[in-house]
Amino acid sequence: MNVKVxxxxxxxxxxxxxxxxxxxxxxLDAPGLDITDYPSVKDRISEINPSVVINTAAYTNVEKAEEEELTAFQVNAIGAQNVAIACKRVGAKFVHISTDYIFDGTKSAPYEEFDSPHPLSVYGKSKLWGEKLVEAVGGESFILRTSWLYGEGHNFVKTMLKLADERDKLSVVADQYGTPTYTKDLVWVIEKLMQTDFYGVYHASNNGSCSWYEFARKIFELTGKTVKVEPVSSAEYPTKAERPRCSVMENKLLKLRGLDVMRPWEEALQDYLENAVH
Incomplete structure (x- = not known):
């Protein structure tokens, strides 16, 4: 019988x-539930009785969260705890997705799992609260912090390719650093972890790092686009939400467990561009 996820x-x-x-x-069960509605979450999880629940639901609009703080916290913190509680009731393993934005980006080396978080934005704070509330439930949980995700749907890679077809010149921020992460690689890690009892907080991004500017340059290099890309500072593009300057993370715990199947970000990007972008 197949494992219920x-x-x-x-x-x-x-x-x-x-x-x-x-x-x-x-x-597989993909119920499309509102995770802020605890009775619905509890009832569905009790009814299905899954072995594993993966929570990818989140309020992810970093800018809008500054004005919709309550909503961001309800989804990213209370919603996450709702799922964790319902999982604990039926003995299901819980995989929760978090973010590099729980860090302030001031560390001179990549962040490790037990470095102290210090979020700068409402979004980052709400995701950190989510982590803390999931841990407080005390269930069988894996918390995976990832960064700069791209895959199916709207993302930075597709935006850059679209703009390259529309313009001759693009300006991209060159003083914010992180790690682009292909959803395909992250799912490999999720699948490996959920087959273990190694509960805890993990960093799970592709390996290596770059700025948004370097990311854009690599996208165009791999696709043969000739658009001119100019580096600009984040100060030239002021935003409501403050973002970490360097939120590169080290997959330390995955490496220690022999579970770091994440590829270098350039290799993963090439795979995505060759096989997933249409």
Missing amino acids: MVMGASGQLGREIRQQFQGCYD
Whole structure:
């Protein structure tokens, strides 16, 4: 009998990738629930009785979160805890997705799992609260912090390709650093972890780092686009939400466990551009 896996937020980039990779291998349930509605979450999880629940549902609009703080916290913190509680009630393993934005970006080396978080934005704070509330439930949980995700749906890679077809010149921020992460690689890690009892907080991004400017340059290099790309400072593009200057993370715990199957970001990007972008 197939293992039952429930996916919250199955219509998003990561949720779609999970459905694509897990189809036929697991008994999948993608209910489309509002995770802020605890009775609905509890009832569905009790009814399905899954072995694993993966929560990819989140409020991810970093800018809008500054004005919609309550909503961001309800989804990213209370929603995450709702799913964790319902999982604990039925003995299901819980995989929760978090973010590099829980860090302030001031560390001179890549962040490790036990570095102290210090979020700069409402979004980052709400995701950190989510982590803390999931841990407080005390269930069998894996918290995976990832960064700069792209895959199915709207993302930076597709935006850059679209703009390259429309313009001769693009300006891209060159003083914010992180790690682009292909959803395909992240799902590999999720699948490996959920087959273990190694509960805890993990960093799970592709390996290596770059600025948004370098990311854009690599996208155009791999696709043969000739658009001119100019580096600009983040100060030239002021935003409501403050973002970390350097949120590069080290997959330390995955490496220690022998579970770091994440490729260098350039290699993963090439795979995505050759096989997934249409």
